[in-house]
Amino acid sequence: MSDWWPQVSAETRDWLMAHNGEPLAPPVASDILSVTGGATGPGWWAGESAAGPRLTDEAVDWIEAVANGENPAPTL
Numbered sequence: 001m002s003d004w005w006p007q008v009s010a011e012t013r014d015w016l017m018a019h020n021g022e023p024l025a026p027p028v029a030s031d032i033l034s035v036t037g038g039a040t041g042p043g044w045w046a047g048e049s050a051a052g053p054r055l056t057d058e059a060v061d062w063i064e065a066v067a068n069g070e071n072p073a074p075t076l
Helices: 010-018 026-035 057-067
Strands: 045-049 052-055
Touching: 010 026, 010 057, 026 052, 045 057, 052 057
Parallel strands: none
Antiparallel strands: 045 052
């Protein structure tokens, strides 16, 4: 996540912080996949659910740390 986070649009980052833990909106998922070349990492991509693509619990925690002004570990 620390690799693609700065590459997605500010709108995507804002959406992820405001809707943390929710299934990804199609434009958000598209933006993430466009900067990752379509790759999904097991450390941050939980996969598809009935409600749409989701991030892992670890990714949700990482985003929460960013939203709280903390410096999360760059391991995701």
